[in-house]
Amino acid sequence: MYRNASFVKASSSNAFQHQDDTKQDPTPPPPYLEYIPVYGEWERKRYPNWPDARFQMPATKEHAGQVYYLRKGDLVGFGTTALVERLHSGNAIVKTPLRNPLDPTEERMNREAVAREAEDAQSCTLTLEHQSNGDLAIYFRDNAAASGVDLETRGKWATQAARALASLHDKEVIHADVAPRNFLLNSSLDLCICDFAGSIFPGGPEKTSAPGSRYQAGPWGRGYVPTKADDLFALGSVLYLIMTGNEPYIDLTDTEVERHFQAAEFPETSCIPYGSVIDDCWHGRLTTAHTVVQALNGEMGVSTAENRP
Missing domain, CATH: 1.10.510.10 (Transferase(Phosphotransferase) domain 1)
Structure with missing residues (x-):
């Protein structure tokens, strides 16, 4: 399985345990969210020799909180409700609402938050002008x-x-x-x-x-x-x-x-x-x-x- 760097978001402050603690306590760790990017079609020109598998969503997940998403651009960061990417053109930013298979209500609210900014309830992404000097x-x-x-x-x-x-x-x-x-x-x-x-x-x-x-x-x-x-x-x-x-x-x-x-x-x-x-x-x-x-x-x-x- 091919992966880019992933982002982990714990659903509990105790989501991560040291290996020694895991051995002493057989209780499984609480669920957590893990966002894993998959290379988008737009990147085939950048990596022409890569196999198709690197541009395809995996068919299975390793745990319930694992979320694969297609890259729309280079990652800028993760917010409370959305991930932010800079398009390859360099002049625009895309916000995509965070999916949350562990909490459908939160996922719905994330989508609604991005849609409110776009003033379009059907919008699943929001494209903005890139502000090159940051915040x-x-x-x-x-x-x-x-x-x-x-x-x-x-x-x-x-x-x-x-x-x-x-x-x-x-x-x-x-x-x-x-x-x-x-x-x-x-x-x-x-x-x-x-x-x-x-x-x-x-x-x-x-x-x-x-x-x-x-x-x-x-x-x-x-x-x-x-x-x-x-x-x-x-x-x-x-x-x-x-x-x-x-x-x-x-x-x-x-x-x-x-x-x-x-x-x-x-x-x-x-x-x-x-x-x-x-x-x-x-x-x-x-x-x-x-x-x-x-x-x-x-x-x-x-x-x-x-x-x-």
């Missing part, structure tokens, strides 16, 4: 040039992030996962928002994800339904990253950050660009994404005037 989190973490990004560009990103959120809120969509990983940069270093798998749409289900402790005013308990205010709070933390290159409280653990945020204790912003806007997002003084855009534009005007010769 904000990776850009600041891995790109040596990120530290030299000028204030004008940072201001542009901040405004584009706020405008993107305003556009969603105008349509009564709550993103519910506003974080640097969900803002992408194209070849011109323009920013756009992405990943609506956990978003709340009018009349849609309220199954959401969470952006993480640095992007939440407090923990979201079971059954919590995020609001526009939660998106705006998270936007403040995204703006903080854009202006400083670091997440809020970068040196603290998630638990420590959660404790500070619940007590409304936020990083000092008075000495960073657009600091007052960030602080207003965190304290809820800016109640709509449009007011954030206006505040950013106001600060930008002040900054431009101060730097004018």
Whole structure:
């Protein structure tokens, strides 16, 4: 059997055991998902001498959670609801909902999440323009040039992030996962928002994800339904990253950050660009994404005037 590298997703935190533990405990391990790519027809030109077997789905599986899928392009990564591949042309990204033979309900919800983004209930994949500079989190973490990004560009990103959120809120969509990983940069270093798998749409289900402790005013308990205010709070933390290159409280653990945020204790912003806007997002003084855009534009005007010769 021919295989490319597989991706394993455990259905339980105890899905993997050391060999010695397995010998001591004869109980079979809990089921897990294993995603195994099969080379697509488009790759025959790349590998003309390979046998047909490398381009065909295996007839049998080794365990119930094994999922074979035909590659549509080069793997970018796995999300909560979909796998993401870059087409061979290099200018487009394809999202395919994750199959889950161990949980048909989750598989159905994965398909619905991708279909919502495509605005097509019959769609089984979603094709998007490739954003060549990746997401904000990776850009600041891995790109040596990120530290030299000028204030004008940072201001542009901040405004584009706020405008993107305003556009969603105008349509009564709550993103519910506003974080640097969900803002992408194209070849011109323009920013756009992405990943609506956990978003709340009018009349849609309220199954959401969470952006993480640095992007939440407090923990979201079971059954919590995020609001526009939660998106705006998270936007403040995204703006903080854009202006400083670091997440809020970068040196603290998630638990420590959660404790500070619940007590409304936020990083000092008075000495960073657009600091007052960030602080207003965190304290809820800016109640709509449009007011954030206006505040950013106001600060930008002040900054431009101060730097004018």
